[in-house]
Amino acid sequence: MAETKRNDTGGGIKNDTGGGIKNDTGDIKNDVNAKDQKGNRIQVSNTKKPLSFYLNLAKRHLKIHDDVELSALGMAIPTVVIISEILKRNGVAAEKSISISTVATKDVNKGRTVQKARIEIVLIKQNSKSTKAVPEKVQE
Secondary structure (H helix, E strand, O other): OOOOOOOOOOOOEEEOOOOOOOEOOOOOOOOOOOOOOOOEEEEEOOOOOOHHHHHHHHHHHHHHOOEEEEEEEHHHHHHHHHHHHHHHHOOOEEEEEEEEEEEEEEOOOOOOEEEEEEEEEEEEEOOHHHHOOOOOOOOO
């Protein structure tokens, strides 16, 4: 049985507008254009780093910026959904948009094109005062 080599999206933050935030270690580097840049993306892989790495990276990114885009291909999609749900449940972020698509990748062994599912979830910083629900005590 031939194995299909994954064309993984890698880890860390990538910035589509060029310059600025690009590394795998999780260090967020601010440059002059960091405030004006859009398209900040965390490309999640389920093989390179653990879920907690991407969760903490998204939290740190949201502390500095107003939004973050979580992106994943194939088997990493559940990881992105879990990260998004944790951030929403904890009141750190709110969902702005979700987009799904397919991406054509090349199978290295067979030399053919394979379609992979892709998800992009954009989260925005949540106002901490209005979003945290405080459970009420039940009086008996």
